[in-house]
Amino acid sequence: MSADDDMREALDTFVTEARDLVQQLEDGLLELEAHPSAAETVNTVFRAAHTLKGSSGLFGLRHLVQFTHVVETVLGSVREGDLGVSPGLVSSLLPCADHIGAMIEGLAAGRLEPDAAQAAEGARLLAALEPYLPDGQGALATDGADPAGGDPAPERAWRLSLRFGPDSLRNGMDPLSFLRYLASIGTVSRVSTDAAALPAAEEMDPETCYLAFEVELLSGAPKEEIEAVFEFVREDSDIRIVPADHQLDAYVWAIRAMPESDRVGDVLIGSGVVTELEMTEALRIQQEQAARSGTQPVPIGEILVEHGIVPRPIVDAALNRQRKTTESRSQDTTTIRIDAARLDRLIDLVGELVIAQSSTGLRAGAGEAQGEVMRLVDEVRHSALALRMVPIGTTLRRFERVVRDVGVELHKEVSLVITGGDAEMDKALVERISDPLLHLVRNSLDHGIEAPAERQRHGKSGQGTLRLNAYHDAGSIVIEVSDDGRGLDRERILAKAVERGVVAAGAVLSDQEVYDLIFEPGFSTAETVSNLSGRGVGMDVVRRNVTALRGSIEVDTARGVGTTIRIRLPLTLAIIDGFLVGVGSASFIVPLDRVTECVELPPGPLGRDCMNLRGEVLPFIRLRELFDIPGEPARRQNVVIVEQSGQRTGLVVDALLGELQTVIKPLGVLFSRLKCISGSTILGSGEIALILDVGPLVADHSEREHLLRARPAA
Amino acid sequence: MAKTILIVDDSASVRQVVSIALKGAGYDVIAGVDGKDALAKLNGQRIHLIISDVNMPNMDGITFVAEARKLPAYKFTPIIMLTTESQEEKKRQAQAAGARAWVTKPFQPEQMLSAVAKLIAP
Amino acid sequence: MTTRELRRVALDGELTIMTAAESKERLLTALPGSGGLRVDLAGVEEIDTAGLQVLLLTRREAESMSLPFELTAPAPGVAAVLALAGLTTAEEQ
Numbered sequence: 001m002s003a004d005d006d007m008r009e010a011l012d013t014f015v016t017e018a019r020d021l022v023q024q025l026e027d028g029l030l031e032l033e034a035h036p037s038a039a040e041t042v043n044t045v046f047r048a049a050h051t052l053k054g055s056s057g058l059f060g061l062r063h064l065v066q067f068t069h070v071v072e073t074v075l076g077s078v079r080e081g082d083l084g085v086s087p088g089l090v091s092s093l094l095p096c097a098d099h100i101g102a103m104i105e106g107l108a109a110g111r112l113e114p115d116a117a118q119a120a121e122g123a124r125l126l127a128a129l130e131p132y133l134p135d136g137q138g139a140l141a142t143d144g145a146d147p148a149g150g151d152p153a154p155e156r157a158w159r160l161s162l163r164f165g166p167d168s169l170r171n172g173m174d175p176l177s178f179l180r181y182l183a184s185i186g187t188v189s190r191v192s193t194d195a196a197a198l199p200a201a202e203e204m205d206p207e208t209c210y211l212a213f214e215v216e217l218l219s220g221a222p223k224e225e226i227e228a229v230f231e232f233v234r235e236d237s238d239i240r241i242v243p244a245d246h247q248l249d250a251y252v253w254a255i256r257a258m259p260e261s262d263r264v265g266d267v268l269i270g271s272g273v274v275t276e277l278e279m280t281e282a283l284r285i286q287q288e289q290a291a292r293s294g295t296q297p298v299p300i301g302e303i304l305v306e307h308g309i310v311p312r313p314i315v316d317a318a319l320n321r322q323r324k325t326t327e328s329r330s331q332d333t334t335t336i337r338i339d340a341a342r343l344d345r346l347i348d349l350v351g352e353l354v355i356a357q358s359s360t361g362l363r364a365g366a367g368e369a370q371g372e373v374m375r376l377v378d379e380v381r382h383s384a385l386a387l388r389m390v391p392i393g394t395t396l397r398r399f400e401r402v403v404r405d406v407g408v409e410l411h412k413e414v415s416l417v418i419t420g421g422d423a424e425m426d427k428a429l430v431e432r433i434s435d436p437l438l439h440l441v442r443n444s445l446d447h448g449i450e451a452p453a454e455r456q457r458h459g460k461s462g463q464g465t466l467r468l469n470a471y472h473d474a475g476s477i478v479i480e481v482s483d484d485g486r487g488l489d490r491e492r493i494l495a496k497a498v499e500r501g502v503v504a505a506g507a508v509l510s511d512q513e514v515y516d517l518i519f520e521p522g523f524s525t526a527e528t529v530s531n532l533s534g535r536g537v538g539m540d541v542v543r544r545n546v547t548a549l550r551g552s553i554e555v556d557t558a559r560g561v562g563t564t565i566r567i568r569l570p571l572t573l574a575i576i577d578g579f580l581v582g583v584g585s586a587s588f589i590v591p592l593d594r595v596t597e598c599v600e601l602p603p604g605p606l607g608r609d610c611m612n613l614r615g616e617v618l619p620f621i622r623l624r625e626l627f628d629i630p631g632e633p634a635r636r637q638n639v640v641i642v643e644q645s646g647q648r649t650g651l652v653v654d655a656l657l658g659e660l661q662t663v664i665k666p667l668g669v670l671f672s673r674l675k676c677i678s679g680s681t682i683l684g685s686g687e688i689a690l691i692l693d694v695g696p697l698v699a700d701h702s703e704r705e706h707l708l709r710a711r712p713a714a
Numbered sequence: 715m716a717k718t719i720l721i722v723d724d725s726a727s728v729r730q731v732v733s734i735a736l737k738g739a740g741y742d743v744i745a746g747v748d749g750k751d752a753l754a755k756l757n758g759q760r761i762h763l764i765i766s767d768v769n770m771p772n773m774d775g776i777t778f779v780a781e782a783r784k785l786p787a788y789k790f791t792p793i794i795m796l797t798t799e800s801q802e803e804k805k806r807q808a809q810a811a812g813a814r815a816w817v818t819k820p821f822q823p824e825q826m827l828s829a830v831a832k833l834i835a836p
Numbered sequence: 837m838t839t840r841e842l843r844r845v846a847l848d849g850e851l852t853i854m855t856a857a858e859s860k861e862r863l864l865t866a867l868p869g870s871g872g873l874r875v876d877l878a879g880v881e882e883i884d885t886a887g888l889q890v891l892l893l894t895r896r897e898a899e900s901m902s903l904p905f906e907l908t909a910p911a912p913g914v915a916a917v918l919a920l921a922g923l924t925t926a927e928e929q
Contacts, residue, residue, distance in 0.1 A: 006734045014727035047769065050798065050819075051725055057820020058731040065820055164885075169853045171814045172763075172792030173833070174884045176917055181832045193921035195892045201864055204893055206856035207790070211889055211921075229832060232815040790853045 014055055015108045022101045024048040029093050036085035046075040063114050067122050071096050074132045082453035092128045099125055134452040157244035160215040165236030168209045173233045186219025224275050240308050252317040264301050267318040278309050343387055350384040351663030393421025395430050396468045399441050406445045413463040420470035425477045426572035436542045440481040440565050448485030448563050477571055482564035488557040490514050515555045519543040575663050582655035583623045584631045587689035594642045594694045598656055601637040620650030621701045642694050649698045717762035717834055722746040724770045735823035740836035749773025758787050762834050765794045768804050780811040792833045840871030848879025851887030863894040872904035883914045888921055
């Protein structure tokens with residue numbers, strides 16, 4: 001029998017088999033209409049479509065493959081529980097079974113392609129299935145049957161270092177077989193076997209692979225194809241494919257001739273010297289290293305060289321290409337790198353200059369020249385602080401990869417839109433806000449944005465959108481993480497809060513108060529803990545981190561429309577807008593953003609630690625007592641009212657000395673255990689003022705009060 | 715001497731087309747209609763490569779592969795599993811059972827031939 | 837000076853992972869007390885990396901005992917594999 005006869009016979013088998021499968025499909029669909037949740041039937045129907053697709057592919061029946069792929073995808077959603085069986089769905093699918101049947105009968109009559117009427121019918125049926133499809137999964141990417149014609153690619157020389165995993169042989173993977181296969185995609189010009197790893201005779205396990213090979217290959221195939229030769233052993237082996245030494249110049253020249261790009265990776269992939277797979281692997285190594293050492297990531301070029309993926313001259317050429325891009329783009333704003341410590345020293349000095357200058361200003365009746373000096377000093381201070389400022393865009397753009405990877409993992413399609421990337425903030429702050437932002441982004445991807453099928457059921461586009469936006473507002477920087485997902489579920493949050501004892505049952509809360517509950521410790525509404533954001537790090541940690549940076553966080557949400565988390569941070573940690581107060585001879589600075597108002601301490605006898613503020617009980621702290629400051633209190637004392645986490649507390653002081661902007665000097669290590677003081681500053685008079693850390697101050701105080709009350713007899 | 719390949723798939727047309735392609739490339743082919751049937755064919759005869767579908771009646775591909783690996787004559791035989799894009803979990807199970815190579819359905823006969831050629835010469 | 841004769845070992849069938857343990861045993865035990873090995877490969881139909889490793893190991897052991905090690909009469913397919921690893925046969929020498 002000839003091969004043609006064999007194929008004709010196989011086609012007959014296919015027709016018989018397919019008729020049977022179409023029948024199963026039809027019976028199953030009818031069965032489903034009667035019992036929409038019969039899991040076994042769903043499986044049978046799905047498998048019928050699946051097998052039909054698989055076999056059609058073997059015979060190169062592209063129309064059938066494409067058509068059954070769509071049917072299979074819809075049935076797959078049903079099987080996964082993403083899509084319910086409705087009469088509408090069954091009515092759309094039944095004619096599809098008929099259509100497949102008609103195609104099969106055509107095949108039996110010798111027609112391999114659908115006729116025009118059938119093709120039109122197929123398109124119409126698929127259009128009717130469109131609403132049931134997860135976004136973008138309809139069309140099956142069919143690689144063109146005809147391989148790209150045109151000129152054959154020029155041959156290039158490659159050096160392959162192949163170190164197979166010790167278990168390769170036991171897994172049935174014979175290195176020699178792969179070497180033999182290489183000859184089918186190019187010319188193997190040299191092979192050398194490295195047997196150095198062969199152990200002593202008695203220790204040598206005859207089933208373990210000890211050999212490594214160096215191969216020189218001349219091939220016109222793209223690197224991806226050479227890489228694919230080793231796809232089955234890639235995981236357990238060390239496979240390196242680099243251009244042969246004498247080929248390096250050719251790559252360097254090719255890269256020089258390439259269009260500009262701002263990413264080294266794109267340049268390298270574009271030149272064909274690195275594959276996407278290798279780049280992904282290198283990026284993974286880069287991230288892992290950075291995470292392990294807690295330092296800035298090593299440049300990707302270095303990793304590629306270090307791991308023997310790309311020779312250094314080629315990386316250097318790509319870096320040059322990139323540098324040129326940056327240079328030509330930024331024209332006159334050339335940048336230099338400065339050691340952060342030097343910058344800090346400069347800012348420190350400028351801070352002292354400001355202080356020294358203000359003390360001279362205090363004494364002399366400022367002449368015109370002195371006014372000019374003051375203005376210049378002020379400007380110097382501003383420019384010095386600006387040196388620490390970096391655009392936040394770099395940090396935000398890092399999330400592109402996170403969004404992409406997490407999206408793939410969760411089978412969600414999400415596009416990331418970044419706006420306001422050129423808003424600047426203190427470098428130290430940028431670094432410290434990165435983790436909280438990462439958490440928020442993952443949270444949005446995980447809990448906010450719905451699966452494509454669910455989105456479509458709610459009439460949204462299957463693709464979700466995550467927005468990162470940054471802008472300056474009244475001396476702060478605001479960073480927003482918004483999604484167009486399902487929004488917060490007020491009732492569920494409230495129920496959970498009651499269950500956890502965070503709020504009393506029956507409490508009446510405003511919407512905003514309910515939404516703010518998500519920032520409470522140990523609060524997570526996700527019923528299933530996913531492996532992304534459910535790792536015990538909650539929104540409370542995010543809020544704590546933000547508060548530690550003297551920032552605030554709030555949430556805006558609308559059911560079914562989306563959620564925006566808004567972080568507001570000071571532009572820098574180096575200066576602070578403060579409110580200067582005096583107690584005896586000591587001075588303190590209260591961060592201005594914590595101060596809500598100042599009142600006079602009512603005269604006469606008071607409760608031990610609270611006063612009446614417009615009919616409300618206001619607890620207060622006497623700073624004189626707290627810090628053991630000697631001397632008599634002033635005759636008329638004042639109360640600075642601060643707010644922390646919605647709780648208001650008064651600080652009793654002698655004198656209110658007014659607002660000022662001041663440079664923070666961190667406390668030395670000796671004082672690092674002081675909980676209520678966050679830093680110090682030198683006043684114009686040369687005196688030192690301590691900066692109060694309102695959070696711990698208020699928290700500590702209420703804790704002490706509790707203890708005192710618990711032991712009234714003591 | 716031509717090498718022998720065992721193809722296991724419950725679809726007769728898949729078995730037939732794959733057999734035709736492999737024979738055309740110079741291999742000897744025997745076929746099994748499901749895991750149970752294939753296991754019975756592993757009677758000690760030399761088989762150089764096993765190609766197996768995953769979802770099959772009677773005995774699925776993963777169980778079959780795990781069973782085959784327990785037989786001394788087939789503990790090192792290379793195995794190609796026929797998978798679908800959406801079967802990551804199955805793939806992990808198959809890997810644990812001893813398979814290392816994959817061909818994704820639907821495939822063209824040429825794709826199968828190239829996967830086979832990487833593992834054994836005719 | 838007496839030169840002991842090369843000991844002849846004939847391998848046949850498969851020289852693969854299926855037989856590697858057995859081949860290793862045969863070749864290595866044949867070395868001590870011999871005047872070197874002459875391995876006849878005429879009957880070998882198939883060789884893989886496991887088989888190649890065993891030959892390389894035996895050659896190394898022979899060299900460490902300063903004994904000659906020869907391979908003879910491989911089929912063309914087997915000879916091609918040997919060449920990859922720099923194993924030459926007696927005929928080529």
